[in-house]
Amino acid sequence: MSSMIPTMRHVRGFDVARPLSIGMLVLMMLPLVFLPLASIFLFGTSQGLTSFMESLTAPEAVFALKLSMVTSFWATLFNVIFGLFAAYVLSRYNFWGRNALIVTISLPTAIPTAVAGFALLLLWGPYGTLGRFLAPHGIQTMFTAGAIILANIFVTFPLAFGVIKPVFDTMSRSLEEASATIGATRVQTFWHVTLPSLRGAIVSGALLTFARAVGEFGSTILVSGNLAGRTQTAPLYIFAKFNEGQIEAANAIAIVLALFSFLIFSVLFFARDWLDVD
């Protein structure tokens, strides 16, 4: 009987604002988020599954997807290792200009991606500050897969760092000190003690970086030259096919990218507990 009391109180104290505000939230998200996403899937499959598969297996489409994955992979690898290193240095050592450095690392997120791409061109392009010394030797950095990786690194630079640094800051120094008194070298301590505690942060940082890199458009279109079958990433492919009026072709890749990002986000969302297991 006593278990009735909380229920009763709940019913009596019924909050009208609750269903109303939840309903409004969903209603607002409908045209802004849900419907655009839904239409990708509705439209993409409207011509039947065979035409969808055909668009998906077109050589240029497959190449674009592969290129996106590979370039994003290398950018992610670099940025996670760099982020780890930067977080270690910036949370373990106190030095003059430390805060300025932290702000600078975070800066690339605030720069428009087109500006980032443009800046890279001005540096590495055939007539760029550095590029003009390389060009005579036949070294071409821009308009290659390497350029795409460079652009990806630039625009996703602070993501992994931003996830890893707070974990470093809150990690108790006494763990590392304990490891040292037990007899471990710095490298052993980092490998056996520090790194395991960062596992969750490293995985989330990597996933975030990767998701962001795969979708990168603004900087990529400037530095890659957008050459189909050579430097065309998946988002560029979507853009190109759309311009050519091949809506189904664009749509098939769009579905793949959308599903891919869903996947990454569900891993991030549901694997939180697993990643931080003690």
Next chain:
Amino acid sequence: MAQVARSMEKLISADAKDIQPPAAASVVGVSKFFGKTSVLQNISFDVAEGEALVLLGASGSGKTTILRIIAGLEQPYTGKIMIHGKDVTELPARERGVGVIFQSYALFPKMTVEKNIGYGLRIRKRKRKEIKKTVEELLSLVQLEEHRKKYPSQLSGGQQQRVAIARTLAYDPEVLLFDEPFGALDAQTRTRLRREIRDLLKKVNVPAIFITHDQEEALELGDRIAVINVGNIEQIGTPAEVYNNPATEYVATFLGAANILEGVVRKDYVEFGGAKIAARIDSEKFTEGQPVKLIFRPEDVALSMTQELPSGHSCFAGAIVEETSFVGAYERLRLRLDPAGGNSCDTGDTPYYLTTETPESQTAKPIIATRPKPETMAVKLRRGDRVFIGLTSFTLLPKDLRPMAGTETSR
């Protein structure tokens, strides 16, 4: 001449070395600054083989800093650290072979109990078989066999502490350092763990340095206690020495309750109206007329309705009972020196007396006394009763002279 003297010195020091084996660990003249603030001033002490030394001091007195300097986690400004006769001051923490049990235990959260304990051996690249065997022995030593697969977050505070100890014992530490090992535990668990650790240490026979600000803990854990006050060692000695013969007022008040009265040394001097006590006074340390402090513990006060006190008590003064309260195992009384009661204690023919310097100011100061239960039953005392106070033992310290110099204990 100088040469002869020097070689003589050498001879003597060599002799001394032969007689005394090097201490397990020594702190020699260590001082430490953080920025411009001096945290430790010329600290020196030894820990003997198998000994448990307790560093007792208030918060911020520098205890943790001493420990970190011994462990190599902090560099001293001056002085050196010796471990088994070897100067390790320049060695990094990992080469000192010291076991530190951190206040929060600092267990590795992503390793199981087993992995935590075996860590020291794994990084020393020992054989897998050997590691397994040692871990097994340690698990049974600290009675954590059934918890071997658990992670630190799944253990109670006491269990975590045992893992932390086992983790250091795995690599045969030269000395164990405990930073407030019981700080995070409830009173009951504290007492139990204290005994457990003491037994464990006796079993493994590893010298240990404990840090605490809990006097009860210090008395129970330590073979010796070093009382630290703002970066200085005030006194170092066995619990009985430190408790019964405090070298300074700080030690007396920090370790247990103490009554402190100010007085003057007098010879053949009888003053009616002032309290006085007969004392065998070392004339080298105290001179007539010298202001001194009289320090005695509440349990060293004997009370009597008549002047007759149990033998071995120096009759001190008349007093009035101001308050009595029952505190579990004993009765606690607040007394005030009787301003009019005079002092008719028979002082015999002891050449020196201590008299309270200014009866007016001293009578304003309450004296705390405790009586065991049987005595409370035999002689009931109530507020307003006139009694005579005798002292079983007390300590005399020169007033305003700090520290150590000229202490004298009389019984």
